[in-house]
Structure formats: C-alpha cells, structure tokens
Amino acid sequence: MDIVTRTQWGSTQQVFNAGTVTPAQRVGVVVHHSVTGEGGSRPAVEDLLRMIERLDRDTNHWPGTYNFAIDYAGRVYEMSGRDGIGTHTAGHNTAYWGICYIGDGSKAYPAAAQRAATELISQLTLAAGHPLQVLGHRDLNTTECPGALIEATLHAIATDNSPLAVDGRLGHKTISCLQQRLREKGLYDGPLDGRIDVTHSDTVAALQTYLNAHGAHLVVDGEGLWQTGRPSATIAALQAWLGTPADGVLDLPTSSAVKALQARLNGGSL
Numbered sequence: 687m688d689i690v691t692r693t694q695w696g697s698t699q700q701v702f703n704a705g706t707v708t709p710a711q712r713v714g715v716v717v718h719h720s721v722t723g724e725g726g727s728r729p730a731v732e733d734l735l736r737m738i739e740r741l742d743r744d745t746n747h748w749p750g751t752y753n754f755a756i757d758y759a760g761r762v763y764e765m766s767g768r769d770g771i772g773t774h775t776a777g778h779n780t781a782y783w784g785i786c787y788i789g790d791g792s793k794a795y796p797a798a799a800q801r802a803a804t805e806l807i808s809q810l811t812l813a814a815g816h817p818l819q820v821l822g823h824r825d826l827n828t829t830e831c832p833g834a835l836i837e838a839t840l841h842a843i844a845t846d847n848s849p850l851a852v853d854g855r856l857g858h859k860t861i862s863c864l865q866q867r868l869r870e871k872g873l874y875d876g877p878l879d880g881r882i883d884v885t886h887s888d889t890v891a892a893l894q895t896y897l898n899a900h901g902a903h904l905v906v907d908g909e910g911l912w913q914t915g916r917p918s919a920t921i922a923a924l925q926a927w928l929g930t931p932a933d934g935v936l937d938l939p940t941s942s943a944v945k946a947l948q949a950r951l952n953g954g955s956l
C-alpha cells in the first residue's frame with residue numbers, strides 16, 4: 687500500500703510534536719470522519735488535509751492530529767503517522783492510532799475507502815505484532831463520529847475477532863485475550879503481548895485484583911499464573927472462581943480450568 691507522505695501532500699508539520707510510541711505499544715485503531723466534503727480530486731483532498739492540520743494546530747492548539755487519513759478514492763495519507771502520538775480521541779491517543787475518513791461517514795463510506803482502511807489496519811497489525819481493537823470514536827468518547835455508515839463496518843474489519851480455541855492450553859492468544867478483558871475493566875494498561883513475565887507480571891497482578899473483587903484473598907504480587915504443574919494460590923483462586931476443582935495446578939498439556947477460562951473469555955463473561 688502506498689501512503690502519501692506529509693512532505694508529498696504539503697504538510698506544515700513543525701509543531702506536531704506530541705512524542706512517539708512504538709507500534710507494539712498500540713492496542714488498537716480508532717476510526718473517525720472529518721465531516722468535510724470528500725475533496726473530489728487529490729489536490730482538493732490535500733487542501734482539506736492542510737485545513738484540518740491548521741484547525742488542529744492553530745485553532746485547537748493540539749500537538750498532533752489523526753495518524754492517517756483516507757479519502758473517498760482509497761488514497762492513504764500520513765498525518766501524525768505510524769509512530770507519532772496523534773490528537774484525535776481524548777484519553778486514548780497513545781494507545782490507539784487514529785484514522786480519519788475525509789468526508790461524512792453518516793452520508794457515504796465508499797468501497798475504495800473501506801478497502802484502504804482494512805489494508806492499512808492489517809499493516810498496522812503486522813507492525814504491532816498482536817491483534818488490534820478496531821473502534822469508532824463514539825465507542826470511546828461522547829460524539830457522533832465516525833457516522834453510522836462507518837461505524838457499521840468496523841466490526842467486520844476487526845483484525846482478529848475469531849474465538850479462542852477451547853484447548854486447555856494457556857497460550858499466547860489466551861493470555862492476550864485475558865489482557866484485553868482486564869484492560870477493558872481498567873485493571874491493566876500494559877501491552878496486549880500475550881506474555882506473562884516470570885518475576886512480576888502486570889497481567890497476573892490485574893487478574894489477582896479481579897479475583898479479589900470476586901471473593902478471593904490473594905496477595906497482589908503479580909506471580910502465580912503458569913501451566914507448569916506447579917501449584918499456586920492464584921491458580922486455586924482462579925479455579926474457585928471458574929468453578930473447576932481448586933487444586934491450584936494447571937495440568938499439562940491441557941487443563942480443565944484453562945478450558946473454562948477460554949470459554950468465559952469467548953463468552954465475554956470476564
């Protein structure tokens with residue numbers, strides 16, 4: 687996919703300096719619309735991009751703008767870019783890339799723009815190295831953005847909505863899904879990397895906090911979730927919450943407690 691760079695479209699980017707993050711630190715993409723005309727030609731779209739930039743920088747005094755823009759013909763433009771922290775969704779600019787459709791997403795969302803969005807999001811997923819959440823701006827802030835026509839397409843382009851295999855193995859995808867649910871509950875703000883650190887894991891600490899809110903009495907030390915045959919109090923509390931035998935051990939190679947956890951994650955009940 688060709689991306690029209692800031693230089694190519696004539697950005698005056700000098701004050702877009704909110705800082706940078708690595709793609710691995712992003713958890714998802716927020717889709718917006720500009721509520722402008724569609725442009726009609728590439729130079730006309732570029733005029734709109736410069737107008738948006740002037741508005742965000744000179745009127746709003748924001749340190750960034752959308753990370754990317756997409757026009758009606760499916761052209762993709764770099765704005766704050768892949769690594770820049772944009773300014774597009776209050777409270778979520780570091781964790782999410784912002785992609786803006788140039789036009790009014792309550793009136794039209796052309797197929798070429800939809801294909802471009804899907805391709806851009808799959809490129810960003812590759813860069814991040816983990817599945818991304820794909821949300822509309824209205825899912826995070828009080829706004830009509832990105833318009834009903836765009837909002838309706840977003841679930842179809844979520845890059846990894848497939849359910850977990852209920853295989854009883856505490857693998858990368860199961861942990862990544864657990865991280866996402868704990869994040870949604872405000873208990874975890876680390877990466878969705880599907881990993882549990884051996885010494886102190888923020889993921890395990892978040893799970894311990896969650897279990898304590900459901901009747902457990904764990905020390906929140908970030909340790910004790912492993913599938914090694916070794917017992918832990920955290921595993922016993924997890925099993926008690928899941929309703930599986932609470933022996934404190936996740937059996938190898940498959941664990942009935944992990945199967946129950948995967949079923950809960952698939953059902954959205956964690």
Ligand SMILES: [Zn+2]
Nearest residue numbers: 718719823831
């Ligand atoms: Zn928006």
